[in-house]
Amino acid sequence: MPEPWATTRTEIAGIAVAELARRFGTPLFVYDQAVVVERIGSLARFDHVRYAQKACSNLAVLDLMRRHGVLVDAVSAGEIHRATRAGYRPAGTPPAIVYTADIFDADALDQCARLDLHVNCGSPDMIDQWGRRSPGREITLRLNPGFGHGHSRKTNTGGKQSKHGIWHEQLAECVARAQQYGLTVAGLHMHIGSGTDLEHLSRVCQAMETAAVEAGPQVTSISAGGGLPVPYQAGERYVDLDAYYERWNATRLRLEDRFRHPVRLEIEPGRYLTAEAGYLVAEIRAVKRQADNTFYLVDAGFNNLARPILYGAYHPMAITPADGDTARSHRDVIVGGPLCESGDIFTQEEGGFVVARRLPEARVGDLLVIENAGAYGFVMGSNYNSKPLAAEVLLRSDGPHLIRRRQSVEELLQGESIPAPPTDHAAPHS
Numbered sequence: 001m002p003e004p005w006a007t008t009r010t011e012i013a014g015i016a017v018a019e020l021a022r023r024f025g026t027p028l029f030v031y032d033q034a035v036v037v038e039r040i041g042s043l044a045r046f047d048h049v050r051y052a053q054k055a056c057s058n059l060a061v062l063d064l065m066r067r068h069g070v071l072v073d074a075v076s077a078g079e080i081h082r083a084t085r086a087g088y089r090p091a092g093t094p095p096a097i098v099y100t101a102d103i104f105d106a107d108a109l110d111q112c113a114r115l116d117l118h119v120n121c122g123s124p125d126m127i128d129q130w131g132r133r134s135p136g137r138e139i140t141l142r143l144n145p146g147f148g149h150g151h152s153r154k155t156n157t158g159g160k161q162s163k164h165g166i167w168h169e170q171l172a173e174c175v176a177r178a179q180q181y182g183l184t185v186a187g188l189h190m191h192i193g194s195g196t197d198l199e200h201l202s203r204v205c206q207a208m209e210t211a212a213v214e215a216g217p218q219v220t221s222i223s224a225g226g227g228l229p230v231p232y233q234a235g236e237r238y239v240d241l242d243a244y245y246e247r248w249n250a251t252r253l254r255l256e257d258r259f260r261h262p263v264r265l266e267i268e269p270g271r272y273l274t275a276e277a278g279y280l281v282a283e284i285r286a287v288k289r290q291a292d293n294t295f296y297l298v299d300a301g302f303n304n305l306a307r308p309i310l311y312g313a314y315h316p317m318a319i320t321p322a323d324g325d326t327a328r329s330h331r332d333v334i335v336g337g338p339l340c341e342s343g344d345i346f347t348q349e350e351g352g353f354v355v356a357r358r359l360p361e362a363r364v365g366d367l368l369v370i371e372n373a374g375a376y377g378f379v380m381g382s383n384y385n386s387k388p389l390a391a392e393v394l395l396r397s398d399g400p401h402l403i404r405r406r407q408s409v410e411e412l413l414q415g416e417s418i419p420a421p422p423t424d425h426a427a428p429h430s
């Protein structure tokens with residue numbers, strides 16, 4: 001674990017940060033493939049690893065997952081397209097692509113039916129809509145066990161305030177509802193962000209077991225969902241994978257014993273596979289001194305990395321000095337972006353409280369590297385202030401590969417049109 005994080009960085013996976021910025025421009029997302037591959041390997045004990053592509057869905061990342069035997073989750077028609085474009089074929093057991101959501105929009109329902117996808121229903125209405133459209137299939141149900149967990153109030157995915165999953169008390173009713181359409185509830189899924197808290201995880205496993213027993217022996221798979229944590233700052237920890245697996249495996253074994261048939265155990269991480277592989281490289285464009293505050297203003301904002309403004313999320317940061325001087329003194333600074341929005345600050349805590357970070361003295365032209373930015377980074381990007389989406393680069397052993405070029409102004413305006421003037425020749429509004 002890279003702790004404590006260095007506040008000066010000249011290389012990413014052996015490649016000069018300055019060279020990456022020169023070659024591909026900034027803001028730039030850089031992903032180190034070796035980290036992703038190492039993470040996949042660490043989960044080998046699970047029967048199946050299903051990547052929650054919402055964390056980082058570039059086609060090259062999906063292709064990497066697929067080539068390393070990782071299955072994929074999709075939450076929209078767009079993510080289904082991405083999965084198939086990256087080479088995933090829907091057919092098979094276990095299904096290579098699973099659609100997990102709380103609703104079908106019209107596109108997603110069409111896509112799932114057309115490709116005969118496996119569907120994991122997060123609401124009773126989904127069962128009806130799928131049953132009418134595609135009767136006679138196997139489905140899984142995403143359950144809300146009545147309690148949750150998560151690194152922020154906005155990421156808590158269980159409990160009565162959460163919109164996710166089928167409420168646990170409605171399980172029996174939903175199994176019966178599925179039967180009306182000839183659908184078989186062949187698996188159960190719970191994603192409630194259990195984090196590092198193994199005691200909480202035991203409650204989740206218990207809730208899964210109770211639910212599976214209620215659903216009956218037609219259940220042939222259980223999914224632990226995602227939520228494996230990565231440390232973003234000193235004091236945070238990875239989960240003890242042995243203990244984590246042990247709890248889930250024990251649950252699975254008890255169900256196998258009861259049902260007298262095999263039960264597959266899946267895990268569905270996003271962040272764990274990609275967060276630490278990713279870096280957001282930005283250039284410092286202004287250094288402002290206001291009373292006793294110093295601001296480093298960079299060319300990346302919450303249009304590139306929204307986690308700080310959304311959750312007050314902490315990301316390690318480092319400076320790449322343009323002159324190569326790695327022994328600069330440090331000062332407390334506030335780091336912000338270019339957007340016309342007061343909340344465009346990378347050093348903020350939950351609730352929007354701006355805080356300072358101790359970083360090396362920096363000047364215009366130095367680079368800022370925001371670390372652990374590979375999950376829920378680029379994918380949450382926007383065009384706010386008409387900023388183009390950033391470029392993305394994958395670092396492989398044979399060097400850096402551009403896997404998404406920076407969005408052009410033409411692409412930014414694509415699809416927009418100005419209606420023809422009204423035909424009644426009314427005077428235009430001034």
Ligand SMILES: Cc1ncc(COP(=O)(O)O)c(C=O)c1O
Nearest residue numbers: 052191226227228268269270271
């Ligand atoms: C259904 C589902 N599975 C898996 C994940 C992945 O979570 P994480 O990135 O925390 O592992 C998410 C994240 O929101 C999710 O909604």
